[in-house]
Amino acid sequence: MNNFIDNRYPTVNDLRAKARKRIPRFAFDYLEGGCMDELGLQRNREGIEAVQLRSELLKPYSGCNLSVELFGHTYSSPFGIAPIGLQGLMWPNAPEILAAVALKKNIPYVLSTVSSSSLERIAEISEGNAWYQFYNPTDDSIRKDLLRRVDRAGYKVLVVTVDVQTFGYRPRDIKNGLSMPPKMTLRNIMQMLSCPRWLIETAIAGKPEMQTLKPYMPKGMPVDQLAEFMNKTVMGRVDVEGLKPIRDAWQGPLVVKGLINESDVAAAIQIGADAVVMSNHGGRQLDAGESPVEPLQRVSKKYGEQIKIFMDSGLRSGTNIAAALASGADFTFLGRPFVYGLGALGKKGGLHTINCLHKQMEQIMNQLGCESVDQLPHFLVPNKPIN
């Protein structure tokens, strides 16, 4: 059971096609969409797909080991589950399912601040192994209270997202009038009705709401004003000065997520961050943003010794993960593939997706003749023009 793979869906693309039919349109669009013309989404894919690897066939080889040590814990695979907001909207209980399966498969699960589950509940399910993604609330008392809760719940790693300066301009969500919880418009209801499985599971699980932030929301505020309120109070701009008090308040490992610029990485090292995530927020914030692959290659050469470097945005397969690691990442995160998995296969989708990606990685490592994840850069085909 632990190695469950459903052979109908050997790739993330297969999962995506199935999930598209089983998740109501407005929710799927939120998961899938980028910003503006969605050029960034495409560029992310092109960036990672352009990476080439070269195998060494005749060298003695004694099998591969996919485990990676981070912050004193050895994870079984070189990838984790990236934070995605409103996960419960896309598939009921998604955070619970993914947190549990991440624990079981020994990979990190990063809980989003704007999740549909409370941080306390996920801490319980993940037995303290989940990471917490943090937006920097502009409201002082909310920030302090939230950090206190994260600490009390027993999260080990804090991931501060710094690339949400603005609320991404996402045409799909604007058209759909997306809100959390979803508005009961006739259009939304029709979309829900066309996904009976989602409908039943949602009834059993109940209305998706931002459980972690619920205590801070003004009661009875209409859903359309709520987004603006959240944007103003919770998702504050974070600069170096904003990071310092968080660094002071947080004793455990601190990860700064959403960097693409070398100078920002240097600043993160300055304030004492333990890791950075090279990322453009899955192409959801800046449509003209570059793929993180090329910056990753540069940054890892320059700062790889000083700080852990992770990467996300655009990864869809074991090949992509290997390409990212070969480009100098110590670890990778994927977001959408796991939700596709849930959409396609329900509860078992998380396990299936992890196992698939792991299996793909194994095949690549064996084919390359690469024994451990940190040796992957050795197999990178150099000087290939990117973008």
Place this chain on the structure above:
Amino acid sequence: MLHSVDYFVIAFYVVAIMAIGLYVASKQKKGASLFLGDKSVGFTSIGMSIWGTNIGPSFLVASFGAAYGSGMLVANFEWMAWIFLLLLAMVFSPYYLGLNVPTIPQIIKRRFGDTMYRLLTIYSLCTIVVVWLGGGLYVGGLLFTQFMGWDLTLSILFLLVVATSFTVVGGLAAVIVTDAFQTILMIVGMAALTFIGLYELGGVEVLIEKTPASYWTLIDPDSSAVPWYSFLLGFPVMAVWFWCTDQTIVQRVFAAKDLPTAQKGVFLAAALKILPPFIFILPGIIFFSLNPGIENSDQAFIAMVSEYMPIGFRGLMIAVLIAALISTLDSGLNSFSTIFTLDLYQPVIRKGKQVSNKEVRFVGQMVTLGASVLAFFWAVAMDSVSANLFELLQSLIAFLAPPLSTLFLVGLFWRRVTAAGATYGFSLSCLLCVSVGFFSVNEQTFGLFDTWPHFLTTTFILFVISVLLTVVISLLTKPSPDEQWLPTFKQMSVQNGSNTKPIWLAWGVLALIMAFLYGGFQYLASRDVVLSQEVEPELASRPLKPQVSVYRGESPVFDGWVNSDEYHDATKLEGIDGWMAQFSPVKDKSDLSGEVYIKHDGEYLYFAFDITDDLLYGINTERWLPEENPRAHELSREGFPWFGDGVEVLINAENKASMKEGELNKGNGSSWQMVVSTHKSRLGGLQEGGLLEGEERSLKSAWDNYQSWILSGAMQAKVRIKPDFSGYSLEWRIKPDPTMEISPGVFWSPKMSMTEMGLNIAVGDLDEPHKENWGGFHHENWWSGERDKRTWLKHWGTMHLYGGYRSEYNH
């Protein structure tokens, strides 16, 4: 509350249902029977039609309300029905189809002859008008009025026109097909309501967590609403009548092509009976968990629909109600017309002469129209007559059952029953039942008994009496030539000759499912009981620390006067006289008693005290000094701030308390203990009541903190002596910053999630010098803690401080 989309949905439904009915009518062969639908009706239509006919709007709204008020218990009426449908399918149907008759009275005619036949015809016509047409239409009209805001007469007329239109033209075939359609609509609509309810509530887990365990029980021997023996005895009498012998239900069996079709149809109806508890009763329970505050549970259904259903779906729910009504009404109209035409017109008015099919059809249509006119006046009349009559009609259903149940159970299965026994037994028991029904409903007028037994018990007693009447009269009389034996059950089975094994197997499976459902719900109902039994001993062995939830409320007028109006939204702690007594316990409420109100308004946390104290220190008494401290009134660390009549509040905002013996507050924002006295104050000198520093006085930092809070206005208090000197009231408000520091540098704010804090409250009472207590105190009562240990942090109670209004939390 309705949007134009809703009106569109309703209009669409009405047009669709009439179109379907009229289409079926147009497809019929000319001269086809209005009453048996050409004997061509399929089993799915039969099953759905029985199900739909059974569920009227009043049932729908009433069982929803009953579920809201007391939970699953009402589901018994649904989940027990399969037994009687089994009886109908396997025992009665072979007779009905074997004898090949169109109406219930004609079966009785075969057995007992003409007199009994006439009697039963009249009885049947009356019950159809009373049960199916009159009551249903009136209640349906009322509901429709509430939703649409129409006049009652107009509502009734509208509903009747829709129901009559296709019933007149299409007869039973149209009724059965539209019923099937409406059954689907009802299931879909109510499933949507259940879905949205669960969705809003937060899912199944939350439902089970929030619903009292007793709501899940299906078998409750102690139920005050329906005694178990009443249900066990009375329900079968009603159910046999309703399911097995009532024309409106049974006519669907008569219309079946053959016995297997009929049996499959009835089985389908029984299987569909699994659904109502889940989609009609469960949403009532869900709504109770969402909003337990509705006083009249009959209003629950409408409240849920208008509160939670989105635009468009409200229209759908009204369509569901109309569907429930029309599927019942059209069946009643058609049955009335069937019995009238076949049992009264043909044999009596036309004196049994051969009548052409065309004429029968025409007469049937006219009678349907006539019945609908009758129903209209009946329903309108019910509105103008006192409500009492309506209640009478409702309970008459229970009193109509015993005569007919007796006639069928005894008459068909015991050969010794004579025509005279049947006729007189039936007539006498009808008379008896109607009069008992009349007296029981009008009990207040007549005052015959102190308490009437439950109506189901009465039903059973009446059933026993009518069986006795029938048996005794039969034994006393001789069989008449009019009567004849019906074939025995065995002969019937042989005649039908069909293979009954598969259908019996299906019934067996259904029985297993039912047992499983009962088991499941009993498990749910028993769960919490087990849980609380496990917890109780532990609770009893340790001192109970009190808890209080505090919410946001309106800002009170801060003047020292406390009235329950301005604190209606606060949390109230009562029974001060019964709190833990540090000194002499309070024996007389006038000596010391009162209430504390707690709330916050987003800016301040308020404590308001309304204290009864008949002897006020320094006002009714001398300002005597305690032996322990002649400088008690000095406003310094050497004084006794709490010496006098007054109150103390202790807050542990940090909510950290080690289990250490004797650990006290820190004297800063994280935890503190302060005083409001009736006769001295830091700000007002010796005569004025008000705030004073508290403990630990010996700690200079604490004293300084307290004093700075008072001087800066971070903490304010006003005290008022009641004009008749019977006590005092005081208001005390504190600013969270700097007095409620939940962790270093973080002060409580209403934006935070629920925050737990330590809290203790004391009310002191100093009268004449009482030498027996320390300091001469008479009383000092504490909300939490043990004697001499009440100021230890670990002995304080807990305050759950919520940022928002109480109404936001479903508490």
